[in-house]
Amino acid sequence: MSASPAGPTDGLVAADQPVVEAVNITKRFGSTLALSEAGIVVRRGETHALVGRNGAGKSTLVGILTGLQAADHGTVAFDGRPAPPLGDRDAWRRRVACVYQKSTIIDTLTVAENLFLNRHARGPAGLIRWARLRRQAEQLLAQWSVEVDVRQPASTLSVEQRQFVEIARALSFGARFIILDEPTAQLDGAGINRLFTRIRDLRAQGVTFLFISHHLQEIYEICDQVTVFRDARHIVTAPVAQLSRPALVAAMTGEEVTMSEVDHRPLPTDAPVLLSVRDLVTTSGAELSVEARSGEVVGIAGGGGSGKVEVAEAIVGLTRPVGGTVVVAGRTLRPGSVPDSLAAGVGLVPQDRHREGLVPLLSIAENVTMTVPERVGRRGLISPSRRDALARDTIADLAIKASGPHVPVSDLSGGNQQKVVMGRALASDPKLLVLITPTAGVDVRSKQTLLGVVDEARRRGTTVLVVSDELDDLRICDRVLVMFQGRVVREMTHGWSDNDLVAAMEGVDLHHV
Amino acid sequence: MSETLSSTSRPAASPPPEPGSASRSLAIARLRDLALVPAIIAVAIVGSIVNPVFLSTDNIINVLQSMSEIAIVVLAQTIVLITGKMDLSLESTFGLAPGIAAWLVVDPALTRGLGLDVLPEVWAVPVVLLVGALVGAFNGLLIVRFGLNGFVVTLGMLIVLRGLLTGISGGQTFFALPESMTYLGSATWSGVPASIWLSLLLFAGGVVVLGYTRAGRALYAIGGNADAARAAGIRTDRVLWIALIVASVLAALAGLLISGRLAAVPAAQGTGAIFQVFAAAVIGGVSLNGGKGSVFGAFTGVLLLFMIINVLTLAGVPAQWTNFLNGTVILVALVVSRITGGKAQT
Numbered sequence: 001m002s003a004s005p006a007g008p009t010d011g012l013v014a015a016d017q018p019v020v021e022a023v024n025i026t027k028r029f030g031s032t033l034a035l036s037e038a039g040i041v042v043r044r045g046e047t048h049a050l051v052g053r054n055g056a057g058k059s060t061l062v063g064i065l066t067g068l069q070a071a072d073h074g075t076v077a078f079d080g081r082p083a084p085p086l087g088d089r090d091a092w093r094r095r096v097a098c099v100y101q102k103s104t105i106i107d108t109l110t111v112a113e114n115l116f117l118n119r120h121a122r123g124p125a126g127l128i129r130w131a132r133l134r135r136q137a138e139q140l141l142a143q144w145s146v147e148v149d150v151r152q153p154a155s156t157l158s159v160e161q162r163q164f165v166e167i168a169r170a171l172s173f174g175a176r177f178i179i180l181d182e183p184t185a186q187l188d189g190a191g192i193n194r195l196f197t198r199i200r201d202l203r204a205q206g207v208t209f210l211f212i213s214h215h216l217q218e219i220y221e222i223c224d225q226v227t228v229f230r231d232a233r234h235i236v237t238a239p240v241a242q243l244s245r246p247a248l249v250a251a252m253t254g255e256e257v258t259m260s261e262v263d264h265r266p267l268p269t270d271a272p273v274l275l276s277v278r279d280l281v282t283t284s285g286a287e288l289s290v291e292a293r294s295g296e297v298v299g300i301a302g303g304g305g306s307g308k309v310e311v312a313e314a315i316v317g318l319t320r321p322v323g324g325t326v327v328v329a330g331r332t333l334r335p336g337s338v339p340d341s342l343a344a345g346v347g348l349v350p351q352d353r354h355r356e357g358l359v360p361l362l363s364i365a366e367n368v369t370m371t372v373p374e375r376v377g378r379r380g381l382i383s384p385s386r387r388d389a390l391a392r393d394t395i396a397d398l399a400i401k402a403s404g405p406h407v408p409v410s411d412l413s414g415g416n417q418q419k420v421v422m423g424r425a426l427a428s429d430p431k432l433l434v435l436i437t438p439t440a441g442v443d444v445r446s447k448q449t450l451l452g453v454v455d456e457a458r459r460r461g462t463t464v465l466v467v468s469d470e471l472d473d474l475r476i477c478d479r480v481l482v483m484f485q486g487r488v489v490r491e492m493t494h495g496w497s498d499n500d501l502v503a504a505m506e507g508v509d510l511h512h513v
Numbered sequence: 514m515s516e517t518l519s520s521t522s523r524p525a526a527s528p529p530p531e532p533g534s535a536s537r538s539l540a541i542a543r544l545r546d547l548a549l550v551p552a553i554i555a556v557a558i559v560g561s562i563v564n565p566v567f568l569s570t571d572n573i574i575n576v577l578q579s580m581s582e583i584a585i586v587v588l589a590q591t592i593v594l595i596t597g598k599m600d601l602s603l604e605s606t607f608g609l610a611p612g613i614a615a616w617l618v619v620d621p622a623l624t625r626g627l628g629l630d631v632l633p634e635v636w637a638v639p640v641v642l643l644v645g646a647l648v649g650a651f652n653g654l655l656i657v658r659f660g661l662n663g664f665v666v667t668l669g670m671l672i673v674l675r676g677l678l679t680g681i682s683g684g685q686t687f688f689a690l691p692e693s694m695t696y697l698g699s700a701t702w703s704g705v706p707a708s709i710w711l712s713l714l715l716f717a718g719g720v721v722v723l724g725y726t727r728a729g730r731a732l733y734a735i736g737g738n739a740d741a742a743r744a745a746g747i748r749t750d751r752v753l754w755i756a757l758i759v760a761s762v763l764a765a766l767a768g769l770l771i772s773g774r775l776a777a778v779p780a781a782q783g784t785g786a787i788f789q790v791f792a793a794a795v796i797g798g799v800s801l802n803g804g805k806g807s808v809f810g811a812f813t814g815v816l817l818l819f820m821i822i823n824v825l826t827l828a829g830v831p832a833q834w835t836n837f838l839n840g841t842v843i844l845v846a847l848v849v850s851r852i853t854g855g856k857a858q859t
Contacts, residue, residue: 089746090746103741104738104740104741104744104745105738105741106733106734106737106738106741106742106804107737107738107804108733108736108737108800108804108805109730109733109734109737109804113730117730117734117741117742117745117747118727118730118731118734118742118745118746118747119727119746120727120730122727126726127721127725127726128724128725128726128727128730130725
């Protein structure tokens, strides 16, 4: 667990100063400690991996290394010299660039103009000389062997071409240190290979990379050094070759804060099968077949791009699957129809509560009863008193901190908003409860309440599907299906070890390393 | 991080497009500017068949003059639209700016009590432009500085400014304007009205500024992706503010031209013109979402619109039907651009 900042076998550097050295960085956001005396040293010419689970502090570190945020304590140095002041964007751009998941390419402009935005080639009268600008752009892309027509609008670029263009633009500012923030998240296998080839070429030309990824096998493929962050702290830095996969996974997971253990009584053997998913195929190509019995909690785990969210959305009818059937309590759901799945007794906590879960300006009562108008009204008219009574029950059951059912949801904290979403999913007394990342972005207390509610629901005989990559969410499951690249690769029964599960989500089989 | 990606938000990781498709989309992008030229030629042919007078020099000058003032407002709106905002209040600025100037300089003795006669006549034109600049700066204050919604702010301004003009004029028309105010709208330079020269010059200037200066390209960058523009070092707030001021000054200038042509400022000057302005800009390929469109395209849009109106007049269509046909032209143009552009015009 101790830091070993000096990579002993790194032959690429000698007396040379590290490209970037961040020491004792501490950063707070309100009451949250995002980084606690963390640091990183990246040496010239290496490709350095930064890994850690969500909330480990990777994004904050990137923000500090690129000069978008100031650290509360600690120092950042480039090539041995202190970092420029935050306001001097040009100086930062000459030292470091980050290619984010969210592209900073402007779709409506041509590739050439994107490359030289706000620094267009100009003639004597201050007028832009487009021909020269295009030539410069062509030269720049040719220098880094990016084969893209600079005259085409950027909207026609593929995801990987955008990344290449962004990398070339960063290099044209003089930066030779580039941070890639999950560059492979939106690429397919062939695209990843092309990206890696490019990274190796640029590395040979003296470009240093900091590579952030959730996919451990990519780190073993492309990186020299790896730094692990966990819970806002620096855990270890080591040459990739000297850190085995189990050791890396152990460094990432560490000792988890254990949640209150739910009792895992074995299911009665005669519990009927409530959910039956047969050969479901989503538009993105993810596949799932599963059967779950009354009172059973089944987890679907996987990283980003594993297809777990897509299959869950297809099951509840949010998206229309390409093929396969979903049967809930003997009733075959109409594909892609949310009303039909609601009628069949499906309750849903969607992935993004802001986008699909809540109407923020409406009250708790209206949000909770949105899917069950028949329970709060008579002859098509909604009865406010019945609605408020139902909402009061939900507020009490889920310990929502609010003064009453008429409080607008937008006034609640994130955890309490998520409880409202959960309350709505439960309002119809569902036979099947589908929870997609139910505890994302909520505090520990709310997490406990939410997971406690799941346990109550299963006691009543509800089948629960928990779709998540949070270990705490998955711990309440009777069994967990692990998805990787659109397929179920492992099925683990209750009692799995954290390392095994994390490794399976990352696509690594610990027993065959 | 990555698990927040869902099937809907996830762009497909597609292989690089083939060179053929790239050059084809390139050709379309270039042609987009000229997309209305065939339509303009077609209308010209139809017009000359309907009435041979259509292509006579007098009629062409007539069309150009009748569109010159609105065309300048279209130019102003185009600048704002490209940054991804919109300015509805331009039509009220169009009336208010010359209205304020007239109010301050005309002599109540000559105009049955209208006007104050507090400023010498030479101040009339500077006051017109100053009023425009102040309106633009105030719009900028609310939209850029306070972050209010541009549509609602400028809708409010549209009503406020119209009300202000009605208030100071008592709903009447300012007349007996000083010569400095009527000159630009009524003078003729080398046989062609000055307002035509002026509008063509401003459009030419717009083509150069928006196409060939960093400031102009900054407008496109902001409209395309404001965060990316900021990351590229563009001072987005300042550019937006300047764009709003320039647009209002242009609208004030256009108002001065029409007041000069009619030698009067009616309280309703410019009322309803904003719809025509938006229609011309959108037909000309300027996107309401920002980042897309060109000054030349906007010019072809307004030209096409006024040519059609002229043809309808020459064909003897009753004036009562003009609005119906105007609206039809706008809708047809949108449908056509949806079909040729492949994407919804927004």
